[in-house]
Amino acid sequence: MPLVRERARAKVNLTLAVHGRRTDGYHDLVSLVAFAGAGDAISLDTDAPAAVTVTGPFASRIEGPNLVEKAVSAVLEVVPGLAIGHITLEKNLPVASGVGGGSSDAAAILRAIRAAYPDQTAAVDWTLIATRLGADVPVCFANRSTWMTGMGTVLQPLAAPLPPLDAVLVNPGAAVPPDKTARVFRALAAPLLTASSNAPSIALPPVPDRAALISLMQRMGNDLETPATAVIAEIDQVLSALESCPGAMLARLSGAGPTCFAIFDDAATAHSAAATLQAAHPSWWVVPTVLE
Numbered sequence: 001m002p003l004v005r006e007r008a009r010a011k012v013n014l015t016l017a018v019h020g021r022r023t024d025g026y027h028d029l030v031s032l033v034a035f036a037g038a039g040d041a042i043s044l045d046t047d048a049p050a051a052v053t054v055t056g057p058f059a060s061r062i063e064g065p066n067l068v069e070k071a072v073s074a075v076l077e078v079v080p081g082l083a084i085g086h087i088t089l090e091k092n093l094p095v096a097s098g099v100g101g102g103s104s105d106a107a108a109i110l111r112a113i114r115a116a117y118p119d120q121t122a123a124v125d126w127t128l129i130a131t132r133l134g135a136d137v138p139v140c141f142a143n144r145s146t147w148m149t150g151m152g153t154v155l156q157p158l159a160a161p162l163p164p165l166d167a168v169l170v171n172p173g174a175a176v177p178p179d180k181t182a183r184v185f186r187a188l189a190a191p192l193l194t195a196s197s198n199a200p201s202i203a204l205p206p207v208p209d210r211a212a213l214i215s216l217m218q219r220m221g222n223d224l225e226t227p228a229t230a231v232i233a234e235i236d237q238v239l240s241a242l243e244s245c246p247g248a249m250l251a252r253l254s255g256a257g258p259t260c261f262a263i264f265d266d267a268a269t270a271h272s273a274a275a276t277l278q279a280a281h282p283s284w285w286v287v288p289t290v291l292e
Helices: 067-078 101-116 126-133 137-142 180-188 210-220 225-231 234-243 267-280
Strands: 003-021 027-045 051-055 086-090 146-149 154-157 165-171 248-253 260-264 285-291
Touching: 003 101, 003 137, 003 165, 003 180, 003 210, 003 285, 027 101, 027 165, 027 210, 051 067, 067 086, 067 101, 067 126, 086 101, 101 126, 101 137, 126 137, 137 146, 137 154, 165 210, 165 234, 165 267, 180 225, 210 248, 225 234, 225 248, 234 248, 234 260, 234 267, 260 267, 267 285
Parallel strands: 051 086
Antiparallel strands: 003 027, 027 086, 027 146, 027 285, 146 154, 165 260, 165 285, 248 260
16 A cells, blocks of 8 residues: 545534633533545655655645654554655644644545555554544544534534535635634633533534534524624625625634634525635635535
8 A cells, every 4th residue: 555645625614612721731522523525635656765745725834743744653652663664744724723634634644654554554543543632633633523522522423424415615814823722612601611521512413414414503603703803803894795695504713713704595505605705805815515
């Protein structure tokens, strides 16, 4: 298996409720996560010398060691001497954008290494490595729609796939402070939990069809939307632009932003809206996609 390819799909929080801040500083949350057709791409060439090359429109935005390199180091700590080949990361997603780009990249290289070296990595605890790399990496490693609780590392895969949602992702290209997520959570001022067990255990309501899923999203929303807008003001402009598009059923922030998304009636309407938004805001990153 000389060449292994993995998609590192954008992670989108369809809903996000924050129940409180734990004594260790992390937050307990509940989120319904879906994945987009849009994303980065990972290639692993097992016949080439070990190295990491980053290409794509957002390659230059990565500062310092990226999560792909950290993921490789984490695997080598468990399997010393594993001759991992040449990795190419095609960076198509904006950096630090609220759609788990780095986490999805790390998860994708873990899956690629597992596929390329099944015998050498048979005893590896992939979930443990993913958890140590970051709170979003486990759900990205699973790479499927999930009900996510706790710090984001307690995963409940859905009994059936989510109904596909035609959507548009938009990132305003705003300057993102390096401590964005911490600032957003500070602005949220979530109540302190005396222990993580005090956070409520909430089961995913039934979502038998598209109408039920959209109704759930309308009820739950994203608790980080207001504090994130206080940190990155451009979020409000993006949400307003998405909401004004013909056929937009709802618009939301993903994660701590600044990427937002809107759900549309169908693919044609979503593509039309994306073209209109891109023409009106040429500096924005605008992508029509499907969430599922």
